[in-house]
Amino acid sequence: MISLILKSFRHRWVTSMVCLLSIALSTGLFLGIQQIRNSARESFTDAVSKADLLVGARGGSLPLLLYSIFHLGQPINNISYSTFEDIEKHPAISWAIPYSLGDSYHGHRVVGTSNALFEHYHFRGDNKISLKAGNYFSRPDEVVIGSVVAKKQKLKVGDPIILTHGVSSEGIFQHDQTPFKISGILNSTATPLDKALFITLQGMELLHEGWESGVPPEEQTQLSEEEMNRLRPNQITSFLIGLKSRMMVLRFKGMIDQYKNEPLTATIPALGLQELWNTVGYVESALSLISLCVLAVGLMGIFIALYSSLQERRREMALFRAVGAGTFHIFLMLIGEAFFLVFMGLIFGLALNYLALYLINTWFIDEFSLFLSLKAPGTSEFIFIGSTLISGVLAGTIPAIKAYRQSLQDGLTVQL
Known part of the structure; x- marks a missing residue:
């Protein structure tokens, strides 16, 4: 047959x-x-793990998640840095990671943050961020880049780069008076971290030093390292929270949603992702x-x-x-x-x-x-x-x- x-x-x-x-x-x-x-x-689910809440300006949970974690879209509004400091001090919080967005490098997002990102950010379960080469930033004018950025732009540790104002591939204009030096390159994570660049919050302020009128000054003042370290951010975009007890998540979320000093939105990352899948x-x-x-x-x-x-x-x-x-x-x-x-x-x-x-x-x-x-x-x-x-x-x-x-x-x- x-x-x-x-x-x-x-x-x-x-x-x-x-x-x-x-x-x-x-x-x-x-x-x-x-x-x-x-x-x-x-x-998408494994892009961030062991994080209990994501906090940003009052608005939708899904846009907050997309622009903070996945670097998609643009922030609706910022929140004051004093609000972040106030909430970070709460005894229920184990750690907090700030995010400050708004600049880019050849279409790759620049994220102003702190060393808490490298210490506490987890992805795909228990995996943590690690270095392929170099060191994490120790100065406001240093930048750590993701593996895809290094590969596509053919960058290495020690290279100087010029960041761009705005998040589009063309940008609005270049911060050519404030060059940054690459201090480290991250190992591949297969998450949005690979396509981002990370600087300190002071570094983000350094980029916009003298912008009180909303536009860059005609002449950029060169700051010493001591002066750069004294820079203090006024605003950030959002921040990620890890609580000491997960039983506190819903209660703490309600507290942030009713925060009196300024309107905030707190979202549980997993619930925000479910909204994305429904969409x-x-x-x-x-x-x-x-x-x-x-x-x-x-x-x-x-x-x-x-x-x-x-x-x-x-x-x-x-x-x-x-x-x-x-x-x-x-x-x-x-x-x-x-x-x-x-x-x-x-x-x-x-x-x-x-x-x-x-x-x-x-x-x-x-x-x-x-x-x-x-x-x-x-x-x-x-x-x-x-x-x-x-x-x-x-x-x-x-x-x-x-x-x-x-x-x-x-x-x-x-x-x-």
């Missing part, structure tokens, strides 16, 4: 390959979408629907190929029956052809999926800060594979039934 099926494929190899490739491409597309979607969820859920559904439509076209191709070939194969079927093959054997042979096409299409589709994900993984990390985890097929994938096999068998059932009903005389009679 198997040898007959293989010979049938060799005889009709063009049609068979078209059907097989259609199944393989649709399988690879569907499974690829599922794995990219799951990896995106994991990457983009229709995109995921649309992509899955497209891949299912491609699969349906592939299965329809199998049905059409088998059904349209019956007229040509009448004599072939009749000869099989003349040499002793029963009608049920012919039925099974056509079912077997459909099953084999779908089975091989699924195998090639799985191989194509994992090969493609492996090849684009580095590009995804560099471009989107998303780590594609190459996991074995899960429950939903096995359900898809099983359903596709059953659908393939059903696609071959109608042609098989028609072949079953053909008479020996019909196959041997010359059709005029």
Whole structure:
């Protein structure tokens, strides 16, 4: 039976390959979408861990999360640094990481922060930030850069760089009178940290020294290291909080939301991410629907190929029956052809999926800060594979039934 099926494929190899490739491409597309979607969820969720609250100016939780952690969009407003200092002193807080945004370097965000970022920021569970080369900043005019920034801009420790005001790739203008020196390069994290540059809060003030009127001064005053260290920020964008007890999260969130000195918003990062998934859920559904439509076209191709070939194969079927093959054997042979096409299409589709994900993984990390985890097929994938096999068998059932009903005389009679 198997040898007959293989010979049938060799005889009709063009049609068979078209059907097989259609199944393989649709399988690879569907499974690829599922794995990219799951990896995106994991990457976004794992971008920050062990953080209880993110605090910023009054506004939406999702925009606050996007511009603070994922460096997407622009801050709506800033908060006073005195507010950060006041809340940071609360006895329930274990640590706090400030963020000051608004500048960039060739489209990469510059983040004003403190050494608390390197000490307390966790991602993907227990992983912490580490250095690939150099040291963390120790002066206001030093900068630590992410791995993608170093790779794309071909930078190394000790290089001077000029930062740009504004967050667009072009920027508004360059801070060419305040050069920074690269003190360290971070190891790759497959998070938005890779595409950012980090300076001290004093460094952020240094960039905007003399901007009291809202525009840069005509002549920039060069400050000594002692004067730079005395700079004090007036505002920051947001800050991340780790509490001593997670049982305090909701209570502390309510306290911040009702903070009297200025209007604030506190969000739990995991809940903000859930809002993001609810927002983009229709995109995921649309992509899955497209891949299912491609699969349906592939299965329809199998049905059409088998059904349209019956007229040509009448004599072939009749000869099989003349040499002793029963009608049920012919039925099974056509079912077997459909099953084999779908089975091989699924195998090639799985191989194509994992090969493609492996090849684009580095590009995804560099471009989107998303780590594609190459996991074995899960429950939903096995359900898809099983359903596709059953659908393939059903696609071959109608042609098989028609072949079953053909008479020996019909196959041997010359059709005029």
